[in-house]
Amino acid sequence: MIIAYLLFVLNDILYHPYFTLLTLTPVIYFQEDVEAQIKSDKIKLALEKLKEAKVKKLVVKVVMNDGSSKTLMVDERQTVRDVLDNLFEKTHCDCNVDWSLSETNPELQLERGFEDHENLVDPLSAWTRDSENKVLFQERTEKYEVFKNPQNFYLWKKDKKTLKDMKDRDKELLVEENFCGPSIIVPDLEGVLYLREDNKKSWKPRLFLLRASGIYYVPKGKSKTRDLVCFVQFDNVNVYYGKEYKNKYKAPTDFCFVLKHPQIQKESQYIKYLCCDDSWMMTLWVTGIRIAKYGKSLYENYKTSMAKAQLTSAWNNRSTTTTSTPSTSSTITNASGKANGYAPQPPEEPVANIGIEPPPPPPLPPAQILPPHPTVKRSPSPNATTKKLPSLPIKYPPSQATIFNLPAPPLFLPPPPDSDFPLPPPPPDPAFCPVTNRVPKPAPPPRQLYMGADVPAPPPPPPPSFTPTSSVIKTAPLPPKRTTPMQAAPPGGGDFMSELARAMAKKRANQ
CATH class of the missing domain: 1.20.5 (Single alpha-helices involved in coiled-coils or other helix-helix interfaces)
Incomplete structure (x- = not known):
């Protein structure tokens, strides 16, 4: 409950x-x-x-050195370094530090190399819709020359022989001194440059000095230590190389560089034109302006480029070593071979070895293996020695004949056996058949089957007069062809098949 x-x-x-x-x-x-x-x-x-x-995205067409082009999708988050890595994968170039992206302005005849840390979309967005500007993928040796030979930029006042003989360790110390400190040291550049006045074709020489904040010049009749005038600051301007300004603006030389804002794409009074005496002086000033503008970012870009180049070089060397190993071994083999360049091939060995004697020597050429003449007789005695044919080359997997050391089958059928060989017994006497007046049909000729190299083919059937022995098993012959009409059935009844069965049973009982 x-x-x-x-x-x-x-x-x-x-x-x-x-x-x-x-x-x-x-x-x-x-x-x-x-x-x-x-x-x-x-x-x-x-x-x-x-x-x-x-995210702002642009489809950029990059022109190669050979005139071909590659089309890339670039967004505002990608730097020039990212685009360069993408181009390295597409073009399979050597990835050295001199490869750079450059922009050209045909209207102003300007050219500038992008820095690796820049966002590519920002300067390209300043181009006008009808602009003929292009993006080039090319090698520029002056891109990181300041880190390869810093003495040419920081010790440029010394003689060339002293600069050329400087050791690598001293170059490294010079780079560390100027780029790895708390602040970047700008090369101490000063010299006479030709300045193009506003909207005029006249060029006037002035003494210019490079400082970390910008470029300064000395007015006429003034001291260069006290009365310096700021010519331009580097905050909002980029430095460009001028092309063929001697013809366009009547410049004293063709070695000109330009300072302008990146948004300016046409002729303007805010563009600053300067001309140098030679190419080396132009390279000194352009590189010095880049160092003053970008500072330590320039050195970080160089280290990143060097790491990428070293990694690619190590990978290429590893791939070259891997692929060259087979060719070296093949060269050694050919040197030890015959004069025509083919090394002798060793004879093939059988895969299965059961402790028996090795196979016979290699086969003769096909022209020497001929079938014997049909009239040649072979001894049917089992004790007689037979000539073994040369074995064919053994391939994998091995056949049963290879495992038991049997010779390979010949390429022809053996001749018929000798008449002394015991023949099988003839068919039984047709008298056992109750049907009379039948003519036995002759047996068809035997087919020659393949029985191996040492076993002869079965002989044809013997004549009917041969008496079979008790040890031979009798085989029934083929039914004879009917030559007489069918007789009527006996009075007792039954048909032909039943009488044939009774006759066969009676014959077995008599035996």
Whole structure:
């Protein structure tokens, strides 16, 4: 009774509405959490798509040295270094530090190499829609020449022989002294440059000095230590190489460089034109301006480029060593071979070796293996020795004949056996057949089957006069062709097949 009462109470509790609500509440909360998480993921995905849609992207056509071009998709998050790495993969070039991206302005006849840390989209966005500007992928030796030979830029006043004989360790110390300190040291450049006045074709010489903040010049009749005038600052300008300014602007020489804002794409009074006496002086000033403008970023770009070049060079050397190993071994083999370059091939050995004698020597050429004449007779005696044919080369997997050292099959059928060989018995006497007046049909000629090199083919059937022995098993002959009409059945009844069965049973009983 107590157990029945407890079961009744438990059933009442379980089916109570309040208990059912408590049981379903965690399930409802769990579903709400899942829906909230799904909604949050959708919001994050939508925000990421919006953020990606706001990223400025450009389709850039890059012109190679050979005149061909590559088309790339570039966004504002990519630097020039990223674009260079992409081009390295597409062009399979050597990835040295001299490769750079450059922009050309045919209208102003300017050219400038992009720095590796720059965002490529920013300067390209300043181009006008009808602009003929191009992006070039080319090697520029002056890009990082300051880190390869820093003495030419920081000790340029010394004689050339002293600069040329400087050791590598001294070059490294000079780079560390000027680029690895708390501040970058700008080369101390000063000299006479030709300045093109505003909207004029006249060029006037002035004494210019390079400082970390910009370029300064000395007015006429003033001292270069006190009365310096700021010519231009490097905050909002880039340095460009001028092309053929001697013809266009009547410059004293063709070695000109220009300072202008990147947004200026046409003739303007805010463009500064300077002309040098020679190419080396122009390289000194352009490199010095780059060092003053970009500072330590220039050195970081060089180290990144060197790491990329060394990694690519190590990978190429490893691939070359791997591919050259087979050619070296083949050269040694050919040197030890014959004069015509083919090494003698060793004879092939059988795969399976069960402790028996090795196979016979290699086979003769195909021209020497000829079938014997049909009139040649072979001794049927099993004790007689037979001549073994040369075995053919053994291939994998080995055949059964190879495993048991049997000779390979010949390329021709053996001749018929000798007449002294015991022949199988002829068919039994047709007298046992109850049907009379039948002419036995001659047996068809036997087919010559392949029985191996030492086993002769079965002989043709002997004449009917041969008496079989008791040890020979009699075989039934083929049914003879009917020559007489079918006789009527005997009075006792039955047909031909039943009488034939009784005759055969009687014949077996007599034996």
